Amino acid sequence: MPASGAAEPAVRRPPLLAITDLVVERSEASRPSRRILDQVTFVVEPGAVIALTGPSGAGKTTLLHAVAGLVSPDAGTVSWGDLDVTALPEAGRDRWRRDSVGLVFQDFQLLAELGVIENILLPVRFDHWRMPRAAVERAEQLATRVGLDPRGPRAGMLSRGEQQRLAIARALMRSPQLILADEPTASLDADNSARIADLLIETTREAAASILLVSHDDDLLGRAGRVHRLEGGGMRPELRPELQHERGVP
Amino acid sequence: MNPWPVVIADLRALRWVAWAAPLLVAIAVALGVAISAQETALRRSSAQAADDFDLLIGAPGSHTQLVLTTVYLQPEAIPLVDGAILNALAGDERVRAAAPIAFGDSVRGHPVIGTTAEFAARWGRAVPSEGRLFARESEAVVGAEVGLRLGETVTPSHGVATRRPAGTDGEDEARHRHEGVRYTVVGRLPRFGTPWDGAILVPIESVWETHGLGNGHATEDARLGPPFDAARVPGVPAIVVKPRAVADAYGLRAQYRQGGTVAFFPAEVLVGLYTALGDVRDVLVVATTLNDVLVFTATTMLLLALAGLRRRRYAVLRALGASRSYILMSVWLGAALILAAGCLSGLVLGGLAAWVVGQLVEQRTGLVLAVAIGWPEVLGALGLVVVGSLMALLPAVASFRTPVGDSLR
Structure with missing residues (x-):
């Protein structure tokens, strides 16, 4: 697990992520508590590409947040x-997330007022006052890898496709071993969706x-490699199990 | 951790609010700073202006008016005191020096003051920066701000007109000119920073003569200054006395408080004025403090609302790995910067406003207000920076406590 984003991505096998009997309930004022994940x-x-699908309100995003x-x-x-992530105190979970997880959001969630390189470097700022030279070089490489000019304009000036590419570069900055992506192509047109899907899978595999x-x-x-369907808070049988063999996913 | 990129992004996102909020705070702070600096300068400058007026003797009437007329040259007709007192004072062992002060004429708006050469030189404290003191009735020495050249000859007019540029006369002056009376400028006094810098000082004898009262001496060609002829010396609006010692000053004041005269130290009047000024200042301080509280509260509420609107933004940062303390630091720093920038700008703005007011006061009265931002103003502004920093914790703590999961939904 890297201590900072300065390190080059090493070829290593991520640990197994296991979600076991996960229950999340949401209690709201004047309404009885509702079970979101059951x-x-x-x-x-390790190295798998797992997709979750299901109707709105099924708990998909809550599951990503819980993970x-x-x-x-x-x-x-x-x-x-x-490592039992759920047993960690909040600061420990922050550290684990910072070091091991990269997040990609549907609506990118970039800091529109910062430039390309500053957005990519943002996760490194959380624990570095002075930016290591190696981190800057890695950010530049990542920007180039996703097809952006490292000296590019503020994020708010980029097209939607460019913004999602930038978000992917930011997610990869600290060489995470787990990428969590919430509807990464939902707000893009068909062309951009296909390109972002390719980019997300390729760059994650490279890492x-x-x-x-x-x-x-x-x-x-x-x-x-595998698609799970969430419905009513519970996991339904896996869809298209044949893909597992075709893609050689364990 | 380095919160600056987030702080910079937050400030950029604020757009015009990032300028408007500190500006509001700056104006609120500037009011307090300007009032404090101006009041301090007014006290100091007005006290300095009265330095050479140890004891004033005049006819019964308003002490304040006598001070305003003699020290600050604010024109007003005041009753005359018997000129014979000048001789009595000249023979009094308790008196180091005494000088009459007479006014009522002007040249191009500059008041013409009749006095002695000794007082014109502030009891020997001042030496003309150009030329010399007057030695004849037809000679004048001008204040540092008077736009007359040495050697220039002027004719006084009765009454006071608006100050005009050199070489121009107003209609009022032309109508009331003392034809046949001429003064030649023979010297210029150094700058005192008082209304006397704008005055034209002439021998008291010439003022008496101009108004048909003789010259105060037994003969026409008597030398200028005391002693005067007891039978011929006319009345004067005021007499400035320089006592030999403090005890002498009190003795003289007690003596000339009776027998148709008033005697007092200008400092007494100033203390009374400062008390009134202090009361006004206190009211203004309360008003500006309330103003500060309102503006600080409104700005903090605005920043609190903004932090609420940015819940998702901060939750995303948490999702990317930022700790709660990073969010706390970023939000606090952004809010504190806005409030601190306002306070420090207010200090500068307040100093500037006090300076502008000082310039206006100098233009209108000739009293130079040495406006300066002192420690009280600096400490006041720094105190507000501390208060602002504490208030900035409100939006920071609000963001710190917001659950990430809820904000990301």
């Missing part, structure tokens, strides 16, 4: 190799990371 269990094998340690589950565990993504995009789902 004993969800599945694994993300990332952003939401504390009411029961169940999220394990990263031997030897695992991917857990949420999508309704058939094209993107078609590239996943």
Whole structure:
């Protein structure tokens, strides 16, 4: 696990991500508590590309947030190799997320007022006052890899496709071993969707990371090694198990 | 951790608010700073202006008016005191020097003051920066701000007109000119920073003669200054006395408080004025403090609302790996910067406003207000920076406490 984003991505195998009997309930004022995730269990094998799909409100995003340690589950565990992420205190989860997880959002969530390179470097700022030279070089390489000019304009000036490419570069900056992507192509047109899907899968594979993504995009789902369907808070039987053999996913 | 990129992004996102909010704070702070600096300068400068007026003797009337007329040359007709007192004072062992002060004429708006050469030189403290002191009735020495050249000859007019550029006369002056009376400028006094810098000083004898009162001496060709002829010396509006010692000053004041005269130290009047000024200042300080509280509260509420609107932005940073303390630091720094920038700009703006007011006061009265931002103003502004920093914690803590999962939904 790298200590900072300064390190070059090493070829290493990420640990197994295991979600076991995960329960998340949401209580809102004047409404009875509602179970968003109901004993969800599945694994993300090292280097696998796993997709989650399902109707709105099924709990897909909540599941991603729980995996990332952003939401504390009411029961169940999220394990990263031997590490029980759910047992970590908040600061520990922050550290784990910073070092091991890269997030890609549907609406990019860039800082529109900062330039390309500053957005990519942002996750390194969280624990570095002075930016290491190696980190800047890596950010420049990543920008070039996703087809952006490292000296490019502020993020708010980029097209939507460019913004999502920038978001992918930012997610990869600290060489995470797990990419969590929430509807990464949902707000893009068909052409851009296909390009972003390619880019996301390719760059993540280059980084030897695992991917857990949420999508309704058939094209993107078609590239996943396994597709799970969430419905009513529970995991339904795996879709298209034949893909598992075709893609050689364990 | 380095919160600056997020702080810079947040400030850029604020657009015009990033300028408007500090400006509002700056104006609120500037009001307090300007009032404080101006009041301090007014006290100091007005006290300095009265330095050479140890004891004033005049006819019964308003002490304040006598001070305003003699020290600050604010024109007003005041009753005359018997000129014979000048001789009594000249023979009094407690008196180091005494000088009459007479006014009522002007040249191009500059008041013409009749006095002695000794007082014109501020009891020997001042030496003309150009030329010399007057030695004849037809000679004048001008203040540093008077736009007359040495050797220039002028004719006084009765009454006071608006100050005009050199070489131009107003209609009022032309109508009331003392024809036949001429003064030749023979010297220029150094700058005192008082209204006397704009005055034309002439021998007291010439003022008496101009108004048909003789020259105060037994003969026409008597030398200028005291002693005067007891039978011929006319009345004067005021007499400035320089006592030999503090005890002498009190003795003289007690003596000339009776028998148809008033005697007092200008400092007494100033203390009274400062008390009134202090009361006004206190009211203004309360008003500006309330103003500061309102503006600081409004700005903090604005920043709090902005932090609320940016919940998702900060939640995304958390999702990317930022710790809660990083968010706390970023939001606090952004808010504190806005408030601190306002306070420090207010210090500068307040100093500038006090300087502008000082210039206006100098233009209108000739009293130079040495406006300066002192420690009280600096400490006041720094205190507000501290208060602002503490208030900036509100939006920071609000962001710190917001659950990430809820904000990302």
